[in-house]
Amino acid sequence: MERFVFLTFDGLSRGAVYAAFALALVLIWRAARVVNFAQGAMAVVTAYAAYTVSDAVGSYVVGFAVALVGGLLLGALVERGLMRFVGHANPLNDVIVALGLVLFLTAVVGMIFGGEFRAANQPFDTSAIEVGGIPLMSRYDLFIWGTVATIVVLLALLFTRTAIGLRMRAAAFSPEVSRLLGVNVGRMLTLGWALAAVVGAVAGVLILPTELGLHPHAMDIVFASAFAAAIVGGLDSPVGAVVGGIIVGLILSYVSGYLGAALTPVAVLAVLLAVLLLRPGGIFSGVRARTV
Amino acid sequence: MTDVLVVDNLSSGYGAVPVLRDVRLSVPAGTITAVLGANGAGKTTLLRTITGLVKPTGGRILFSGDDLRAVKVEQLVRRGIAHVPEGRGVVAELTVDENLRLGGLWRKDKADAKKATAAVYELFDPLARRRNHLGHQLSGGERQMLALGRALVARPTLLLLDEPSLGLAPKVTAQIMALLKHLRDTTGLTVLLVEQNVRGALSIADRGVVMSLGRIVMSADADQLLADDGLRHAYLGF
Numbered sequence: 001m002e003r004f005v006f007l008t009f010d011g012l013s014r015g016a017v018y019a020a021f022a023l024a025l026v027l028i029w030r031a032a033r034v035v036n037f038a039q040g041a042m043a044v045v046t047a048y049a050a051y052t053v054s055d056a057v058g059s060y061v062v063g064f065a066v067a068l069v070g071g072l073l074l075g076a077l078v079e080r081g082l083m084r085f086v087g088h089a090n091p092l093n094d095v096i097v098a099l100g101l102v103l104f105l106t107a108v109v110g111m112i113f114g115g116e117f118r119a120a121n122q123p124f125d126t127s128a129i130e131v132g133g134i135p136l137m138s139r140y141d142l143f144i145w146g147t148v149a150t151i152v153v154l155l156a157l158l159f160t161r162t163a164i165g166l167r168m169r170a171a172a173f174s175p176e177v178s179r180l181l182g183v184n185v186g187r188m189l190t191l192g193w194a195l196a197a198v199v200g201a202v203a204g205v206l207i208l209p210t211e212l213g214l215h216p217h218a219m220d221i222v223f224a225s226a227f228a229a230a231i232v233g234g235l236d237s238p239v240g241a242v243v244g245g246i247i248v249g250l251i252l253s254y255v256s257g258y259l260g261a262a263l264t265p266v267a268v269l270a271v272l273l274a275v276l277l278l279r280p281g282g283i284f285s286g287v288r289a290r291t292v
Numbered sequence: 293m294t295d296v297l298v299v300d301n302l303s304s305g306y307g308a309v310p311v312l313r314d315v316r317l318s319v320p321a322g323t324i325t326a327v328l329g330a331n332g333a334g335k336t337t338l339l340r341t342i343t344g345l346v347k348p349t350g351g352r353i354l355f356s357g358d359d360l361r362a363v364k365v366e367q368l369v370r371r372g373i374a375h376v377p378e379g380r381g382v383v384a385e386l387t388v389d390e391n392l393r394l395g396g397l398w399r400k401d402k403a404d405a406k407k408a409t410a411a412v413y414e415l416f417d418p419l420a421r422r423r424n425h426l427g428h429q430l431s432g433g434e435r436q437m438l439a440l441g442r443a444l445v446a447r448p449t450l451l452l453l454d455e456p457s458l459g460l461a462p463k464v465t466a467q468i469m470a471l472l473k474h475l476r477d478t479t480g481l482t483v484l485l486v487e488q489n490v491r492g493a494l495s496i497a498d499r500g501v502v503m504s505l506g507r508i509v510m511s512a513d514a515d516q517l518l519a520d521d522g523l524r525h526a527y528l529g530f
Contacts, residue, residue: 163393163397166386166390166393166394166397167394167397169383169385169386169390170383170386170390170394173383173384173385173386174381174383174384176345176377176381177377177381177382177383178383178394179345179365179366180343180345180365180366180368180369180374180375180377180381181369181394181395181397181398181442181446182366182367182368182369182370182397182398182446183366183394183397183398184366185366
């Protein structure tokens with residue numbers, strides 16, 4: 001029972017990060033109908049920048065701020081400098097360009113920082129706090145939950161309570177009508193990519209200390225899990241991304257804890273397959289009335 | 293009467309396929325001009341070219357004397373042009389309230405935008421009762437009301453309406469036509485109305501223009517088009 005409780009809390013922490021990462025994928029999907037396969041590589045770039053600055057100035061907070069600003073700039077740059085020029089008529093074009101970007105960013109990071117694993121510091125202790133003799137969660141887990149919860153709340157407020165959020169949603173759902181209503185759709189698209197990259201950057205900075213550390217390919221498996229989370233929840237649903245992230249986090253924690261860490265990639269694939277077979281649109285895919 | 297909109301030798305198309313050919317049209321202020329014609333005549337393309345959704349390949353579009361070809365699509369509403377596209381253009385994933393807010397987001401005078409939204413709710417009672425419903429949950433008539441109402445929140449000078457009666461019950465169509473007439477008479481709104489419902493459109497229009505194969509082949513007073521059997525048979529097929 002103790003083990004189950006521990007694995008559950010561990011799964012919830014990992015799930016929170018997968019949720020944030022899945023949310024980043026959903027943001028771009030909703031804004032541009034593109035699955036950003038470069039999200040993981042972009043998060044690696046911002047994580048290297050964050051931890052390099054953090055090590056240099058001796059402040060985790062400054063490094064975290066660098067991740068936020070770096071994500072914002074990188075996301076905007078990728079959209080304005082690359083994705084905007086891709087012909088979107090064939091969805092495969094976006095996928096190929098995104099995969100090309102993965103190779104490019106990974107190579108550049110490898111050239112600058114080398115291919116060795118580097119330690120990624122965390123601001124809080126990662127040893128589990130015991131409650132009633134049962135190890136539950138660490139202070140760092142609490143930090144992860146708090147950060148992800150803050151992101152989710154801020155995004156929800158942005159999209160439901162602000163004019164810019166309304167513009168972003170309208171531009172994503174009906175670009176042409178939005179333009180006729182005075183919305184600068186191109187600017188909203190850039191903002192969508194920038195916001196998604198910020199969320200991805202935060203997720204990267206949060207999860208790296210719990211993994212092996214910094215490495216050009218450090219986010220590969222994380223991306224696969226987050227992608228599965230986004231598919232489980234439904235690529236169109238921010239709520240689905242959060243729930244999908246938690247589900248995938250729990251499954252991976254149980255599989256890793258009971259069956260061995262080597263089986264987690266297989267578990268991710270199994271979850272992905274099951275959802276695609278049973279509910280291809282994801283658990284939270286909307287049911288829409290069709291006009292005939 | 294001053295012309296709000298002047299379309300001068302306008303040509304446009306899709307890729308290498310020309311659709312509009314040397315279209316000439318003047319729309320006087322405070323009038324309703326009905327654009328009529330069979331499917332594929334180029335009516336929708338005319339509206340889409342005026343608002344820049346389709347790039348013109350030749351000619352000019354003057355709105356209050358300014359050439360619209362140099363104006364970005366998203367700037368048009370700020371200049372006083374509202375375009376309700378075919379298929380009603382409601383953002384299906386947003387609520388009625390959000391759709392209406394969207395219509396006035398660009399406006400600096402937020403108080404007047406709120407007033408205009410309240411006026412739309414007064415005008416269209418079903419929308420007031422469904423303000424938290426999503427666009428795709430509305431009936432065809434309600435969606436048309438919403439698209440029209442959202443355009444009115446912008447307090448436009450010129451309203452471009454593409455097939456507002458498409459798929460609607462005759463009673464709803466009649467209500468919408470009556471509303472357009474009321475808006476013209478009370479606010480001086482200028483309307484360029486693309487319609488397949490020829491009788492309905494001509495019953496409220498001041499002028500009718502008939503398009504065929506991308507050209508304007510006939511232009512006359514609406515009353516004249518309705519009354520002259522020969523014209524009706526020749527150009528409108530009834």
